[in-house]
Amino acid sequence: MAALPQHTAARPQLAATLAHPAVQWFLLLLAGLGLPFLVYPVLAMEMLCFALFASAFNLLMGYAGLLSFGHAAFFGTGAYLFGYASKMLAFGPLASLACGTLAAAALGVVFGSIAIRRQGIYFAMVTLALAQIVYFALVQAPFTGGEDGMQGIPRGMVFGMFDLQGEQTVLGQTAPWCLYLLVLVLCLAGHALIARLLASPTGLALRAVQDHEARARSLGLQADRIKFWVFVTSAALAGLAGAMKALVLGLASLTDAAWNMSGEVVLMTLIGGVGTLLGPAVGAFFLRYLHHALAGLGGWVTVLIGAIFVICVLLFRRGMVGEWRAWRGAARV
């Protein structure tokens, strides 16, 4: 729509209206509300969780230039700590989500203070090492249930009146709508936070650091400090995503914390578009849907995912959103 030719008087106006951030958010919300009518609602919620996870990861990779190969640690920690708070401590869903997020943030502080001075491959490797240690801790910790995972995590009630477990029928579609709304709002809020952070002076400083670290430093920017807090934010949001996934599925498992998950989130971001605000979400939607649609293919899914990885790196390094934007940019000129 926004790509329409702009030579009539009315259309620029429409384009301008559509380009307004508030309108954009509203449209996204609408799109989000429409999603459960298209795909199975639980899948839709899972997609939203992964969208937030990928966007959190992209905050680091796309805007700080740091490839973390250990983001599963935050995702998994968020999921398990959510489960622990909800199941063992009988906290409500919101308080439990906060627990998961905070735990991941705390872990982010630990990871960040160790890894943040490293760059490129070394950063990836340190985060991988730390994530493997976290994985080990999760296997050994008594409350996680080892490879059986933490099962039967209750969904609970929000504010004592919104039952996240119950299903309602809206416009002919039966779904746990309360839960869906909660997940959608949190996912959008997470994205809004990222957008806001990037537009803030910190975000601008971050870009300056990424563009030319030495120059940014000479201008007095404390590069490591900025990167550190971005790292912690990214970890916290990844934790929130993991906690939401545990809320939706009612279980936390080692899959969430395993290194393959760290690879998966890289792929989502890469497919969608590194360094674009919505790219990772698009990538997450695409990949989750692909997994879902091809579940019957068995082992060939791995081959297909691998092939997508290779093709993306070779031909579409800008990702779906990045390529689309570049194509549109080229079309306009």
Add this chain to the structure above:
Amino acid sequence: MSDIPLQAVLSQVMLGLNNGAFYALLSLGLAVIYGMLEVVNFAHGALYMMGAFGALIGLEYLEAWTGIPGLRLTFWWALLLVPLVVGAFGVLVEALLLRRIARLEPIYGLLLTFGLALILEGVFANGFSAAGEPYNGKPEALEGVVNLGFMFFPRYRLFSMLVAVLSCVAVWWVIERTRLGAQLRAGTENPAVTSAFGINVPRLRSLTYFLGAALAGLAGVVAAPIYSVGPHMGAELIIVVFAVVVIGGMGSILGAVMTGLALGVLEGLVKVVYPPMANTVVFVIMALVLLWRPAGLFGREA
């Protein structure tokens, strides 16, 4: 530790060295590829797996596939031929895929080879039993155990250690002591100047990837009689081998070999003291080493 007798410690050190020799062989290939091409080769585990499958296919399937009666690769032939085949596959990968992204950041090489590893694993998982198949081609001469005084050690494992050590020495010799090695090193240091001297740099890059891949294939063939040959055998190992290379210093040949052996031994000891930790101790060491010496134990500071 006091309640663990010396004999037990010695046996574990021996077993650790055995595993360490595999780590060394694999990390050597990784280090060569990284050192020369700046590619973090995530597909290394898959190449190792291909090596093992090469041996298995040569022994069990070749006859049926080709329809030529009596066409079987014995272990010794596999030891010779399979690394060449895997190496040739590596050359293809380098020429068709990696060369296209050679100018980009090393991260892209990592991502590309990660995808490649997924493809290879998936293909073999579909073609063969995911749970693994046995390789029954261990040569008669290497059957049985040897009494080392403190333990009985399988003859074949001693042989595998010998192969690993010899390969490591040979690679070191080629790279450090031959004309070809000097060209390789020059090619990485400064491709433009090297090619100005009339040296074919792209061919050198192919050769490097050939060498790294062949080493992984060799490790796979040697591993086949010990472990079940399965599509996931490389994926389980690759992360540890990565850690070995990072600890040793990316691209350092000596570092890769020494760290491989040392970590094998350390892992062996952990298997006695606190076995569940055995797969994780490598990562603890890696985190500590990177804090203390970011470029690894044997690496040059960037």
Add this chain to the structure above:
Amino acid sequence: MKHLNFRIAPVALAVLIACAAATPAQAGPNGIRIGVLTDMSGTYAALAGNGSVVAAQMAIDDFGGKVLGKPITLVSADHQNKPDIGVAKAREWFDTQGVDMVNDLVTSSVAIAVQKLGAEKHRITIVNGAGSTALTNKECSAYGVQYAYDTYSIAKGTATALLKQGLDSWFFLQADYAFGAALQGDAARIVTSLGGKVLGTVKHPFPSSDFSSYLVQAQSSGAKVIGLANAGGDFTNAVKQAREFGIKQTIAGLLVFDSDIKALGLQTAQGMKFTTGYTWELNPETEAFGKRFFARFHAMPTMVHAGVYSSTMHYLEAVKAANTDNPEAVMKKMRDTPVNDFFAKGGRIREDGRFVHDMYLVEVKTPAESKSTWDQLKLLATIPGDQAYQPLAEGQCPLVRK
């Protein structure tokens, strides 16, 4: 910069609307729909996997493809041994595809999660692949059946038989995860209760490829038996390497499938004793099923495959007898009717969901004894169902009134 990024929003919305218009209505069919949820590409693919799908389809075909005048359909999916994937798939099957019963469920973590979901959604789950006794104890469900085997019965059969031979001191190699712990726990309890001794246990990471270190530890413990509380690739690697190191002690596999023996080869596996719920070599009936299965799948069935067939048949008979697909009524019929087929004689489903049937102690043949590639096992003893399984009184299932 910011608004540029968001230009995609209206497009996303438009795409969604377009898709919505194109999506057909989701209407569940009225017939019986059976789902096979299994591992199709991982470690357990050989012992469950596509073979289970084939077994379920065979049962449906043998039943006539129709029940209560409506067609029986089959859906299947790969859960990749990940409980989150498994539970999401099962949820979707229940919610949108009208799946009435889920079968196979290999991998304990997936089985526990899906059985829980089945209880919540009032759908029947039949576990053939997973062995964790938790399924019929703490996690038991009024809608769940554990059919082919469990860790208790296989550990008990093997341990009892070996202790009878005077092999009374044990050392365990245990995969360091919940399933390994359950297997080792069950076996160790049985060993001690029969007067044997457990000299030690070493937990190895899961999965592992090199077992030499643990085997050497087991060897130096002086135990007569090395008990392997692990499965699949871990099990076969451990056995191979025990042979390689010339370990003379008896190796006892606590969870062994025909496919593992195939992977090891008779040369390596010969003489090993273990307990199973089915193997085709038992009698003409089991052989007949084995051969029919082989004709479709080109491999002999494991006890999981046989269990999937037998339990699917039992379920369909119960639907027919109850004259409804109402899960409560069908479950009641399934409990009330004994199973008499090639898989079980007089087998019954208990209140805790345990399907009680005879188990078999078998020994791996020597290469000389084997007459064909799949001729691998010989029967040593039949363990009657009431002795094979954990007594109800010892269980912890809340559904059982004591």
